[in-house]
Amino acid sequence: MEIKAYEHKVQYYETDQMGVVHHSNYIRWFEEARVDFLDQIGLSYEKMEKEGYISPVISISCEYKTMCHFGENVRIFIKLKSFSGVRFVFSYEVRDAVSGKLRVMGESSHCFIDEAGKVFSLKKVSPEYFEIFNSYVGQETV
Amino acid sequence: MEIKAYEHKVQYYETDQMGVVHHSNYIRWFEEARVDFLDQIGLSYEKMEKEGYISPVISISCEYKTMCHFGENVRIFIKLKSFSGVRFVFSYEVRDAVSGKLRVMGESSHCFIDEAGKVFSLKKVSPEYFEIFNSYVGQETV
Amino acid sequence: MEIKAYEHKVQYYETDQMGVVHHSNYIRWFEEARVDFLDQIGLSYEKMEKEGYISPVISISCEYKTMCHFGENVRIFIKLKSFSGVRFVFSYEVRDAVSGKLRVMGESSHCFIDEAGKVFSLKKVSPEYFEIFNSYVGQETV
């Protein structure tokens, strides 16, 4: 199945006094894109949290290339870069929706924990979910 | 017991491209002041949430008088304006810490709900907490 | 011209530990709806800020009726309630996109200031913009 890039409209409250988007907001946009990706493949956060699967962020990295301004739109190209069954990594490219110019690149890594906070292998606990998830590794968004 | 005004240092990420604090952040500062007030009188949020008392915001109002800038400090003068046992109202004055100039005035009203989301009377459920809380109605911070 | 209600998808980072949207975020959604309204009528924030018109928030009020959860969508019905040429008031209704249930009601009032921070009358400075803006007073979004 095709995965569509995520679109975000830059909000006024996301700017700072430098006149550009505050750098912390890109981390939030990564989350928006991730939630949308999971919705698209049918494994939504809501669904997973209701089944007791929580997926915290283990690490984040972000490179700021050029700046986003209020009133612009961005497209976020997200890719499930790797998945070991336990740990998975997403990569992100934030690009201007009109010019395609690269704004920000980043990665986030995650695991699954249960309600007691214990890390578990999705491969073992839900082979069905694992298969769906795993089938998207490396796929580019369009 | 004396209640001290709450101090907040304006953060860079709280500004917007107008070069001043984004108006939504004052609502967050009201919450900071409220949490601090409750800490001071010995009825902390953490304690109350652990006992199953949740206190949602029912309404907010806010008048923006003058603008706060990055690098400034503010003092927030909070007052428990009224408490019926069920519903309570806080008022706030945000003032520049140096000049005392009024920045923002506001009010918030609240009630208590249990974990099932049902409104209850603190007066009935915990007369002891009610007494402490009620004794601060109308008291000015210093 | 018809004005369309603004749609917003509730984000994970907008929730708090009560498991619902933090009350400060509705103030930000009001701004999103306002920006969208101005875009729709052809008087965008970007355009106005570029011409040196800044439009700060003078006051906000907000009544929280029911709570929004992560994964839900809301529609925000915004109305330009009044406009004196100097001061204008927007009203907002945030409703669940599926059930139509009322979540939050609010109002914000605004004025125009120039780059020196002085309030001015749009009616005097730009009768053309005033006419466009004024023609939408009272109009319901669809």
Added chain:
Amino acid sequence: MEIKAYEHKVQYYETDQMGVVHHSNYIRWFEEARVDFLDQIGLSYEKMEKEGYISPVISISCEYKTMCHFGENVRIFIKLKSFSGVRFVFSYEVRDAVSGKLRVMGESSHCFIDEAGKVFSLKKVSPEYFEIFNSYVGQETV
């Protein structure tokens, strides 16, 4: 001169529905610590921005070790890790204020740009500021 660790009280609005601090907020706390560091060494952001020096974030990385909860306090140990005259790197350790337990580790890299957006060497433009700044490379906060 001694540099003191930065203290932050975890706010309610910083939590998410997982019941812990949302991961994007640590990026904001890094900024708080950075601003405080610069204040301590006498080269404040306000001062530098007034002189036309802007210091954007070039990259961020963050590892989440354990989770922060509402009501806790953290101490942020910040270090100016390196400074080439053009580019500088800060490292951060966020630790629980009571137990000292490590919550989050991170780094941010920065440069200086002028108002036209051009990168410049602080060493060339202001040897005096460069000397002050450079003298803190590698110094641990206490």
